[in-house]
Amino acid sequence: MGDMLVIxxxxxxxxxxxxxxxDFEVHRNWLAITHSLPLSQWYTENTSIWTLDYPPFFxxxxxxxxxxxxxxxxxxxxxxxxxxASPATIVFQRVTVIVSExxxxxxxxxxxxxxxxxxxHRLVAGSIFLHPGxxxxxxxxxxxxxxxxxxxxxxxxxxxxNNLLLSGILFAALLNFKHxxxxxxxxxxxxxxxxYCFTRAGRFSLRRFMMLGGSVATVFAISLGPFIHQIPQLLxxxxxxxRGLCHAYWAPNFWALYAAADRCFIYIARYRGWAINExxxxxxxxxxxxxxxxxxLPDITAAHTVVLTLIAQLAVLQKLWRQPSHVxxxxxxxxxxxxxxxxxxxVHEKAILIVLIPFSLVAVSSTLHLRAFIILSxxxxxxxxxxxxxxxxxxxxxxxxLTWGCVVFSGMTNHIKVPIRSILKPIEVLYLTGxxxxxxxxxxxxxxxxxxxxxxxxxxxxxxxxxxxVMYGWVLAMYACIR
Numbered sequence: 001m002g003d004m005l006v007i008x009x010x011x012x013x014x015x016x017x018x019x020x021x022x023d024f025e026v027h028r029n030w031l032a033i034t035h036s037l038p039l040s041q042w043y044t045e046n047t048s049i050w051t052l053d054y055p056p057f058f059x060x061x062x063x064x065x066x067x068x069x070x071x072x073x074x075x076x077x078x079x080x081x082x083x084x085a086s087p088a089t090i091v092f093q094r095v096t097v098i099v100s101e102x103x104x105x106x107x108x109x110x111x112x113x114x115x116x117x118x119x120x121h122r123l124v125a126g127s128i129f130l131h132p133g134x135x136x137x138x139x140x141x142x143x144x145x146x147x148x149x150x151x152x153x154x155x156x157x158x159x160x161x162n163n164l165l166l167s168g169i170l171f172a173a174l175l176n177f178k179h180x181x182x183x184x185x186x187x188x189x190x191x192x193x194x195x196y197c198f199t200r201a202g203r204f205s206l207r208r209f210m211m212l213g214g215s216v217a218t219v220f221a222i223s224l225g226p227f228i229h230q231i232p233q234l235l236x237x238x239x240x241x242x243r244g245l246c247h248a249y250w251a252p253n254f255w256a257l258y259a260a261a262d263r264c265f266i267y268i269a270r271y272r273g274w275a276i277n278e279x280x281x282x283x284x285x286x287x288x289x290x291x292x293x294x295x296x297l298p299d300i301t302a303a304h305t306v307v308l309t310l311i312a313q314l315a316v317l318q319k320l321w322r323q324p325s326h327v328x329x330x331x332x333x334x335x336x337x338x339x340x341x342x343x344x345x346x347v348h349e350k351a352i353l354i355v356l357i358p359f360s361l362v363a364v365s366s367t368l369h370l371r372a373f374i375i376l377s378x379x380x381x382x383x384x385x386x387x388x389x390x391x392x393x394x395x396x397x398x399x400x401x402l403t404w405g406c407v408v409f410s411g412m413t414n415h416i417k418v419p420i421r422s423i424l425k426p427i428e429v430l431y432l433t434g435x436x437x438x439x440x441x442x443x444x445x446x447x448x449x450x451x452x453x454x455x456x457x458x459x460x461x462x463x464x465x466x467x468x469x470v471m472y473g474w475v476l477a478m479y480a481c482i483r
Contacts, residue, residue, distance in 0.1 A: 001112070004126055005105055009098060012139045016094045019390045024142040025083055026050040027062065027093060028076055034059055035066035035077045043230040043237060047079050053237035056223045057176040061144075065096050097138050103150035105129060110157045111361075120364060120415045127408045128153070128360050132381050132401040133353045140396070141387045143350070148178050149357050156333075156361065160326050164196040165215060172216045176223035179238050183340035183354060187333035190317050194324040243346045245300050249459050251349040252383040252466035253342045254308075258297065260464045265296035305345045312339035316481050327365065331481045334358040338474055349387070349463075352380040352470070359477070364412050371423050372476035374409055378432055379469025381405075385439075386459055394443065431469060438465055 029048045037045055042052055042059055052059060069076055072092035076084055108125035115121050128149070137143050155170035171188050174181050197209045227234055250256035269276050277295045293299055313336045320332040337354040341347055356377060363373035381401050388397050413420045424432070442458035450457070 001105075001109055001122065001125070004129065008130055012094075012098050012135075015135075015139050015396075016091055018140045018396075019388060019393050020085075020090070021141045021387065022050070024085065024090075024093060027142070027144070028084060028089065029079070029082070030054075030059070030062040031066045031069055031093075032077045032079045032081070034063035035069070036079050039226050040229065043227060043233045045079065048082055051237060053240075055176045055179055055238065056227055056234075057173060058144075058178060061100075061147075061177065068092075068096075093142070094139070097142070097144055097146070100144055101129075101134075101138070101146035101150070104134075104146040104153070105150075107150040107153035107157065111153055114157050114160055120412070123408065123411045123415070124360055124363070127404070128357055130404060131353075131357065131360075132397070132404050133356055133384055135400060136381075136384045136387060136397055137350050137353065140393060141350075145350075145353055148174065148181075149353070151177065152181065152184075152358070153361075156330060156358070159191070159329060164192055165212060168192050168196070168212055169215050169219060172219040176219065180351060180354060181337075183337040183344070184333040185336075186313050186317055187320060187329065187336045190320050191324055191329045191332065194321055195329075240346070245305070245345060247346060247348050249349055249386055250463040250467075251341070251347040251351065252379065252463055252470045253344075253347055254467070254471060255300070255343075255347075256463045256467040257471065258300075259294070260460065260467075262294040262297045263460075269296050302345045305343055308343040309339050312343060315478065319482055327362065328481075330358060330361050331365075331477075334362065335474075335477060335481055338477065342471065342474060349383055352383055355470075356380045364415050366480060367416060367418055367423055368476060368480040370412055370416060371428070372473045372480060373412075374420070374424065375428060375432070375469050375476070376473035377405065377408075378435060379466045379473065382435055382438075383462065383466035383470070386462055398439070431472075434465065438462065 025048075029050045030052050033042055033045050033052055045051065066077060069089075069092055073086050073088040075081055075086065076089040076092070078084070108129050112121045112125050134146055134149075138145050151170060151174045155167045155174065158164075158170060159167040168188065171181070171184075175185070192212060193209075196212060198204055224231065224234075246255050246259055250259060266276060268274075274296065277293060316332045316335045320328050334355065337358065341351050341355055359373055359376060363370055385397055388394070409420060413423065421429075438461065442462060446454075446458050
């Protein structure tokens with residue numbers, strides 16, 4: 001594991017000059033806000049369009065790094081220095097991602113120790129720490145997902161050790177770092193209620209319930225207490241329901257397929273003379289603010305997405321309630337996150353990590369799990385490729401992902417002693433082979449055939465093709481869980 005840390009660190013340091021997205025400026029601005037302004041202005045300051053919209057613990061995380069930032073380049077901590085990116089600032093922010101990811105390294109080491117120091121557990125730990133999704137999103141595109149998934153895995157490990165109260169506290173802390181993990185909250189609620197608040201004799205323990213509820217409430221009080229007078233602004237930023245159903249680049253979920261179907265129905269409707277909502281024709285290319293409208297299919301509201309998500313989650317939660325084992329817990333929290341990714345409101349493509357990372361922990365539970373894992377990993381990781389649209393990063397994302405897949409998939413198939421050709425069905429192999437053709441078209445052919453035209457087509461093709469694999473993988477994973 002130590003060699004893995006050294007090699008991965010060298011690789012990540014080499015990526016410091018690589019492409020960086022607007023998220024780099026987002027986090028620089030948050031450094032400036034938390035360092036230069038009083039608490040009372042953290043969630044009201046709006047000099048930049050990239051306002052602070054993460055929960056308070058992440059704001060304090062930015063505050064922590066700002067103490068060191070002033071020694072690298074104090075100018076990065078000036079709120080009015082929009083789009084500031086000096087060489088020292090770039091190096092500093094890149095290094096903070098690398099250093100903070102030590103939490104993930106620590107957590108996967110604890111996973112190996114407490115799940116059994118076996119080759120398969122070391123392979124799973126390495127596959128998480130070196131996951132292409134984290135390399136793409138954190139170390140090139142620029143975010144801090146590694147430290148967050150480190151906290152999640154620590155919580156899962158403590159649940160394995162039967163330290164359920166500590167597991168719940170860690171998850172409550174995670175929610176106050178990034179609220180996207182609310183997707184997993186139903187699984188935590190059901191598991192901790194049944195496994196911790198009920199005794200082995202099946203009796204409800206009010207004392208344990210109060211301890212658990214009091215501990216979680218204390219975490220939220222510590223987090224939200226200093227911002228009590230900014231709660232409306234804070235909640236408005238955490239839950240921006242004024243945004244549309246789909247992001248500008250459709251996340252590979254159910255709504256991508258729904259939106260694509262609506263695009264196809266437009267041509268059928270025009271041919272058949274059906275009524276079309278003309279106002280919706282530009283809606284799906286806007287994707288950032290405002291309600292998403294459909295031309296032929298019924299419009300979707302936030303309430304619809306909530307209902308569909310809950311229905312999908314209940315299917316696995318009922319099994320977790322009846323059989324509150326740790327294996328079922330990990331499967332349930334993964335599938336709860338999966339349901340929210342598939343059916344949630346304004347889901348970003350980067351949220352696929354909430355499926356891919358925890359699913360790694362159950363990938364070798366059976367051949368069906370591994371089959372789902374392979375399809376999900378390929379389609380999910382490829383769906384992140386459009387985040388890196390510059391030519392220089394293309395060979396990096398392709399070669400690293402292929403290397404990771406070859407090592408991880410072969411290692412997992414060797415563990416269950418089944419060749420990969422026996423795990424995947426012919427139609428699944430054909431689908432996975434299609435990614436080579438998709439990359440050829442989006443990376444080369446499109447520019448030749450449609451120079452400076454139909455810019456959205458490669459993104460649409462990527463989103464829809466990946467969405468098909470992600471949806472298919474969800475069906476397999478659900479069947480593997482509830483059978």
